[in-house]
Amino acid sequence: MKRCRYWRKRIPEAIYGDLDIKTREKLDRHLAVCERCSDVYSGMAVTVRKMDARPAPDRSPQFWEDYWDRLEGRMAHEMEEPDGAQAGKKGHPAGVSLRRRRAFSVPRWAYGAAAAMVFLTLGIFIGRNLLRPPAEPPLLTRVMPSEPAPGGQPVLETGSAASPLAVRASRYLKRSRVLLLAVVNSDPRAEDVFSLNLPLQKKMSEELVKEATVLKKELRSSDRRLERLISDLETILLQIANLKSDADLSAVEIIKAGVESRDILFKIDLNVVRRSAGKSIVGQSLGPWGENRNQANVKAAAEA
């Protein structure tokens, strides 16, 4: 089939006698064995013979005698008017094309390229300005009346930008949680009670109690749940701060019972989860301890 395609393309040359002897012999050999190509050859040969019945177009002898004069006259005319306007007036598109090309010879591909650029620019413009999804309004999570705006309006705390108070509260809870975990997880029967390093924890508790007072004042009624949690923490922290320096196992047990009965750790974790959930809605990172920590908190809360 591939050979047929090759030889068929050469059939017109063979009919017009343009093939060299060797190629012609090869074609003849192919035609001898290929009936379809042979049919094509004979059909085309008949067509070419039929075409001989139609002579080339010609005009009268008078037309040809005057041809040079007309051409010369036109050439002289074109020389006089090099802008080719006359040719256009007389309705000679060929003459017009000749002149126009010389005067303004921008290649055709340039138009295509320009059109492509225009479409591309238009597409980018539409994509950027018209098809862009509407910007999501910032998630309002909390009203912070403690820091009023200059215009008297309350400052709205968004999920993406936490206020200093929220950050401070978060840090406070974090530090308190570490402290409570150290106290709660100590086992006086199994290990040395002084491994608690009470002086350090008492000092830390004192600081936290002072900070709790300030935080409670600032929070007031904006977040009652957090305020109650800090109040509970304050009580526990006071107990820790008042521990005696030497081993006071009964006092530690009381503190443990207080932490357990008030669900202090659970409430801290719950607060962290609440904050993390609020931030994750607006696509921010989860909570102060990250996602893994948050999951651990939820787990711990569930266990509690």
Next chain:
Amino acid sequence: MSREEEARWADRLIAGDPSAFRDFVEAYKRKVYGLAYEMTRNHDDAEDISQVSFMKVHRSIGTLKPGLGLNAWLYRIVYNTALDHIRKRPFYPREALPSLASEPHFDGPRDPAPGPEKAAEAACLRRRIDEALTKVTERERAAFILRHYHDLKVKEIAQTLGVSLGTAKCYLFRSLRKLQKELADAETCLDTGDRP
């Protein structure tokens, strides 16, 4: 026209012989006009295209390099000028194009066949051929016309059309196949009462 003759014409034109251009026009006017007519099928357009082509030759004769084919160069100018003309002229439905055989100024050689019946048959065949030539594309028609009426080799046809050798062969083959298909029942022209 032999290669030597073609080269001689080219040399004369390049040398700037004062009478060379006129002689050249006289020698080539029928061929140039013939190709222009086959492309446009209109005598006025054909004359216009042939004149513009000769003027282009006159202007750009300096670009012709010695040794290169004058025929292919000239036919290329005519072919491109005709294409420009076709693209710029107002649209006419293909059916509205004049038929060569039906035009009174078709002054081809008289059919030597004796008798009115044979003459009518020959005229009918010419008309069928003209109609068949309208069914092929411009490039295919140009390839066929250049080979059949102007005796150009396939290589020269390729140069004229500005295509590769294989493409020129393809155009020639396709034009002949289409003409063969269109003229398959041309012998029955008289039997069916299809008269010019």
